[in-house]
Amino acid sequence: MTILIVDDDESILTTLRVLLKSEGMSCIACRSPAEAVAAARREACQLALVDLNYVEDTTSGKEGLALIASLREVIEDLPIIAMTGWGTIGIAVEAMQRGAVDFVEKPWENNRLLSTIRTQLALRAAQGRERKLTAENALLRQQGSGGKLISRSAEMDQLLSMARRVAQSAMPILITGENGTGKSLLASYIHQHSSRATAPFISVNMGAISESTFESEMFGHTKGAYTDAKSERVGRVELADQGTLFLDEIANLPLTQQAKILRLLEERSYEKLGSSFTKHASVRFISATNANLDSLVAERNFRQDLLYRLNGVTLNMPALRQRREDILLLAEGFLQRACQHYNSPARAFSAGARAALENYAWPGNIRELQHVVERSVLLAQQAQIGEHDLQLDTRAAPVQSTDDEFDGMTLRHAEVALIRRSLARHDGNAAVAAKELGISRSALYRRLGKREPV
Numbered sequence: 001m002t003i004l005i006v007d008d009d010e011s012i013l014t015t016l017r018v019l020l021k022s023e024g025m026s027c028i029a030c031r032s033p034a035e036a037v038a039a040a041r042r043e044a045c046q047l048a049l050v051d052l053n054y055v056e057d058t059t060s061g062k063e064g065l066a067l068i069a070s071l072r073e074v075i076e077d078l079p080i081i082a083m084t085g086w087g088t089i090g091i092a093v094e095a096m097q098r099g100a101v102d103f104v105e106k107p108w109e110n111n112r113l114l115s116t117i118r119t120q121l122a123l124r125a126a127q128g129r130e131r132k133l134t135a136e137n138a139l140l141r142q143q144g145s146g147g148k149l150i151s152r153s154a155e156m157d158q159l160l161s162m163a164r165r166v167a168q169s170a171m172p173i174l175i176t177g178e179n180g181t182g183k184s185l186l187a188s189y190i191h192q193h194s195s196r197a198t199a200p201f202i203s204v205n206m207g208a209i210s211e212s213t214f215e216s217e218m219f220g221h222t223k224g225a226y227t228d229a230k231s232e233r234v235g236r237v238e239l240a241d242q243g244t245l246f247l248d249e250i251a252n253l254p255l256t257q258q259a260k261i262l263r264l265l266e267e268r269s270y271e272k273l274g275s276s277f278t279k280h281a282s283v284r285f286i287s288a289t290n291a292n293l294d295s296l297v298a299e300r301n302f303r304q305d306l307l308y309r310l311n312g313v314t315l316n317m318p319a320l321r322q323r324r325e326d327i328l329l330l331a332e333g334f335l336q337r338a339c340q341h342y343n344s345p346a347r348a349f350s351a352g353a354r355a356a357l358e359n360y361a362w363p364g365n366i367r368e369l370q371h372v373v374e375r376s377v378l379l380a381q382q383a384q385i386g387e388h389d390l391q392l393d394t395r396a397a398p399v400q401s402t403d404d405e406f407d408g409m410t411l412r413h414a415e416v417a418l419i420r421r422s423l424a425r426h427d428g429n430a431a432v433a434a435k436e437l438g439i440s441r442s443a444l445y446r447r448l449g450k451r452e453p454v
Contacts, residue, residue, distance in 0.1 A: 001025045001121065002044060006036040006067065007051040007083070012106075016049065019110060020117075033067040040074040044277040047121055050100070052084040052091060061091045065098050072099040076223045076232050077127065079120035083108070149185050150333055153323040159315060160189065166313045167193040172265065174250075174310045175288040177317030180367030183288040184248060186317055191244040196284055199243030204236050207252030214257050215273045225274025237270055237281050244284040250310065251291035251302065258303045265309040285310070320362040320369065324417055327358050330366060334373040335385075346380035352387040355424035360392050415447050 003025050005016050013029040020027050028043055030036040033054065040048070048071055052064025061084060068080050082095040085106040092103040101123075102116050149160065166173060167190045175183045184203060191201040209217050216225070220235030237245060247253075253261065264270055268281050287310045296302035320327065331349065339347060349357065353376075362368055376389040422433040434444040 001046050002028060003117070004028050004030065004036060004039060004043075004045040004048040004050075004071075006030045006033065006048065008032065008054050009051075012051070019114070023114060025117075033063055033070070036067060037070050037074060040071055040078070042276060044279075045075065045078060046124065047117060048078055048080045049104075049117075050080055050082055052082055052095065061095070065091075065094055068095060068098040068100050073224070077124060079124050081116060081120065149182065149189050150330055151323065151326045152329055153325040155318045155323050156326065159186075159318070163190050163315060164193045166190070166315075168195065169313075170284060171312035172285040172287070172310055173312065174293075174314045175286065175317060176314060177288075177290060178319050178365055179290050180365035181317040181319055182366050183290075183317050184246065186315065187244075187246045187248075187286045187288060190286060191246075191284070194244070194284060196243050200240055201244045201246065202236050202240040203246040203248055205248050207249040211254055211256060215260070218260070219270045219272050219279075221273035222275045225272070229274065235270075235272065237264065237283065238279065240281070240283045242282050244286060245281075247285065247287040247310075249289060250287040251289040251293060251296060255301065255303070258306050262303060262306045262309060265306070320365045324358060324420070327362070327369070328354060330369055331357050331373055334370045335377065338374045338377040342374075342377050344377045344380055345383050346377050346385045346389075347383050348385070350384045350386050351428050353385050353390055355420065355428060356387045356390055356392055358420050359424045419444055419447055 001024070003020055005013055005020075005027050007013055007016075007029075008031050010031070013031070017027050017029060028039050028045065030039055036048075036050070039045075050064055050067055050071070052061035054063040064082065064084070068082065071078055071080055079101045080099060081102045081104055082092070082100040083104050083106060084091065095103055101120055104113055104116065149156075151157070151160070163186060173187075173190060175186055177183050187203070188201055191197060204218070215221070216229075216233060216235070218235050218237055220233045220238055221229050223229060223232050247261070260270075264281060265285060268283075269278050270281060271278055293302055293307050293311075297304045297307055320330075328349075335346070335349070338344075357369075364371070372390055372392065375391065376385045379391070380386070380389045419433065419437065422436050423430065426432040426436070430441050430444055434441045437444065439447075
């Protein structure tokens with residue numbers, strides 16, 4: 001806690017230093033208004049004790065009143081307590097009008113002065129928390145409530161198990177994967193399983209911030225930092241204090257801004273735009289990308305030292321085609337949610353629709369699946385959603401029969417994919433599908449992990 005003291009009497013400065021030090025507060029002592037303004041620009045002060053009379057005269061308080069106004073311009077929310085040995089009601093009122101929060105006459109009573117200082121410090125802290133909470137709530141409304149991870153596939157079980165383990169550390173995490181796979185949901189999942197779960201989770205789309213507003217968005221700005229900065233702004237880094245900062249689409253970060261993020265990762269420090277105060281960030285960093293960062297490094301479009309800082313642990317989010325057991329589970333969840341929002345008779349998928357969902361390639365991953373389900377709910381005219389309601393463009397994105405189809409699949413999952421494709425071709429007829437595949441109907445159900453109907 002740093003207190004700025006301004007008085008031209010060295011004995012006053014010494015007395016206040018001793019008093020405040022005994023309360024665990026540090027001091028910056030200045031003997032003139034000019035020296036005080038310079039110190040306020042240079043140091044992070046939480047409160048100022050300001051004498052009203054200096055060289056010009058010893059009674060009018062003009063220099064002190066001007067100093068209060070100047071300090072207010074430098075640090076908008078700085079609590080200023082005015083001090084004078086020539087106190088009058090008129091000067092007290094004017095000091096408050098200029099921005100002082102209280103008025104103390106010399107000689108002061110120590111306990112009263114300390115009580116006033118503690119009260120103003122507590123009030124400033126509460127106002128800071130309120131501003132931060134307001135900004136957090138506005139950002140969360142902008143980002144939306146999001147969703148939750150749904151899975152039963154072996155691939156996702158393994159990934160989530162690893163995510164829970166690394167969540168307990170402070171190590172930066174890089175999440176890779178195609179667009180629409182749910183990287184932001186995995187980042188939120190990690191936050192929820194970390195020791196910072198009760199603190200904010202702040203997500204930033206690095207590709208959506210223009211270079212001209214980058215510093216203001218990330219680090220905040222002071223009042224007057226630029227022409228339109230009419231009030232102080234809390235940046236995303238400060239909002240994430242004690243919590244998690246999620247840097248989505250990190251590959252889209254321009255080279256000119258990568259050094260600033262690197263410094264944040266290395267030193268956990270930053271400055272608000274328009275301020276020289278160094279702030280410290282206690283945040284957990286998670287980043288995500290669908291790009292190949294190693295290739296971008298080789299092309300000199302991404303800093304190698306930044307990549308090394310980001311990928312303490314790398315988690316790869318599998319594509320939806322690599323976790324086919326989850327397709328219907330996810331689709332059912334989206335269906336329930338869509339039925340709550342739209343006036344539609346649709347409540348379930350037909351057998352044909354279920355087979356079509358399971359056998360489609362899903363190039364747009366979970367995001368595409370959600371869109372398809374919501375659209376089908378709007379189009380459906382009956383209680384069951386039919387295959388035609390899905391409007392899947394099987395010509396543009398069928399399950400390919402090339403060697404690449406089973407990339408990333410285990411043998412078991414490749415078998416399941418082949419069986420489901422055959423079932424879809426034969427309208428769910430297990431006997432015909434089994435004959436085509438050269439296995440018994442019992443073996444077909446056994447490989448699907450289902451009990452054979454009797």
